[in-house]
Amino acid sequence: MKIGFIGLGKMGSGLARNLIRSGYDVLLFDINPQAVKKVSDVGGIIADAPAKIGKEADVVFTSLPLPQHLIELLITSDSLLRYMNPGSVLIDVSTIDPGTARLVAEEAQKNEVEFLACPLGKGPAQAEESTEPIFAGGKKEVFNKYKEILGKIGNPVSYLGDVEQSTAFKLISNMVGMANLSVLSEGFQLAEQLGIDPKQFKELMHDTGANSAQLSLRGPLILDNNYTPMFSVDLAEKDVRLGVEMAEGIGLPVQFSKMTLYHLQEAQKISLGGKDAAAVYQTFSNYAKRN
Known part of the structure; x- marks a missing residue:
């Protein structure tokens, strides 16, 4: 299984490193080259654009500062979702509002991509230690399928219902x-x-x-x-x-x-x-x- 990670800031970098340490092949992208380098020093593969991650990854994580950044990435004419393979899953760990989460869920469904909204409960130190509380929302069967991966980056992993409830x-x-x-x-x-x-x-x-x-x-x-x-x-x-x-x-x-x-x-x-x-x-x- 190949995993993509887009957004390697204070939170995303720690999560991505834990996926790499867990033995996954991880594609890395951030608009800041230095952020990518800090993670790639541990391992992983640097991607030159989100589209490459969309085309190659089975699971794509996103960790972005603001809801509008997620919308720009996912709901545009050059949307990341358009490059993702049918049946793949998008897991967003950003802090977004329920309205944005629903918008992304509907856009993902149009592109035959599953979506889990999984905001985090604590800070960068816990992200690095894989002790980050995760509040997951989305289809229960999708959550069950990917719970093991979520457990590599956080603990505890809690299911709250749909994407509106988790966000x-x-x-x-x-x-x-x-x-x-x-x-x-x-x-x-x-x-x-x-x-x-x-x-x-x-x-x-x-x-x-x-x-x-x-x-x-x-x-x-x-x-x-x-x-x-x-x-x-x-x-x-x-x-x-x-x-x-x-x-x-x-x-x-x-x-x-x-x-x-x-x-x-x-x-x-x-x-x-x-x-x-x-x-x-x-x-x-x-x-x-x-x-």
Whole structure:
């Protein structure tokens, strides 16, 4: 079985390396030659264009930054899907909205290609370690057929239903996580303004109902003023914005997520878009300074 991988950024590169380490023949493509080289140093075959991957691969993975990038690749006059063989499968691990997932699923069906939407639950470190949670959606029989391959790049691998359910789950998860980060940032700032030592504040919070994954993961970043990106403000803003739009599409107000989106966009306005999402703390810090 030959596998193609398109999109070798922070997430895709780790997943592709794990497929190579698992013994698969993997065709590699990214618009950034350096990204391709970093993966090909482990193995794999460099493809000069997505069309080559479409023609030769039985399974094609895509990992792209934005929904429009996926649409440009798959739903154009020179669509990758047109080059893929009937009966092959497209597995997208990007974070996209349910509407885009449905559009891709329908376009894939027109071209006799199967489609699984498989967004990921954590970050680049887990992608490299093959411990990335995978939330799969699509036809159950297709999922069952390719579950073993998914297990080479992630764990656990969970089936949620159709492509709308898997992509919606990922957006909801990020909405909740980023809302938690925003209120945590607010709490850090409030504690500091009231004279509580920030380090003690963080440690004591772990022993209360306010304990959370964000406190463990990003509390230290806030304390150290270290915003080296694991998951950037820009990506967090994109995911929360897609989630808010998804909710508005069914008439759900999601006020907490809208407040979270506001603070992420405020962070972008002060040139923190490329920093880790923990930099949203700076929006609360700046507000305190102004007042």
